[in-house]
Amino acid sequence: MATDASLRQGPDSTDLVLRAGPTGPVWNALTSAGPALFTPLALGVPTLIVAFWMALAGARASTVFVVVGVIAGLEYLIGWPILALSRARDILRVEFAPAGVPTSLRLVRAAGPDVWLPVNALREVRLTHKVVEPYQGDHKPAVSTLALELVLRDARERLALPFSGDPRRLADALKALLGPAGVVVVLRTERSTRDRPQPNSPWTSGGSASAGSGGG
16 A cells, blocks of 8 residues: 655654554565466457367356466466565565664664665655646646655665655655765756647657755
8 A cells, every 4th residue: 555655753763664564474475475466467368369269169158268267277376376476575664773873773674674774874864756747728637646766785675666745854854864974965956848649649648847946
C-alpha cells in the first residue's frame, strides 16, 4: 500500500516511511498471493493456444477445461514465489536511531530489516520531485512522483513513489535530522507538460518536454 513519504518520530527511532505495510517473509508471501493471480492472465495467450490445438485434435471440452485449469494453476504457483522474491527487496522505510541525533540506520524491506549501519555510511539523500502537468484544455489532474536515491558507502538504492505532499518540507526535515552527521540532502524539482494526444490516433502518451529547477 502506497503512502506519501514522511518522517515519523518514535521513542527509539525516526523513520523515513516510504510505503505502508507489514514486513517479514511471511507477510511478503501473503501480500504477493493476490497480485500473483494476474500471472495466468498475463500468460493467457499460450494457454489459449494449447486449448485451441487440443480442440482441433478432437479433445472433449471437459478435458480441455481440465488441462487449461491445471496450466493456470501451475502458472499461479510459479508466479507467486517469483513475485514474492521480486518484492522482497522493496524498501518500506529507513530507520534512524536514536530518534534525536541518529548514529545508526537500517533499511527495512518487505522481507524484513537489513543490518544496522553507522549513519555516516549514508553519504547523500537525493530527492527528485517530478510533476507532469496537464496541457491547456486537459481535464486530467497533474501527476506528482518523488524519486528517492540513497547514496550509501557501498551501494545506491533508488525508488519512485506517488507523492502529493510538500517535498521542501520533507527535505528540510531530513536536513535537520541528518545534517549533524554530515549527510547531504539535495532536492530537485522537474516539471513537464503532458503530451497532447494526436488527432485521429489511437495512441496517447504521457511523455514530456521537461524543465528542471534544483535546490539543496
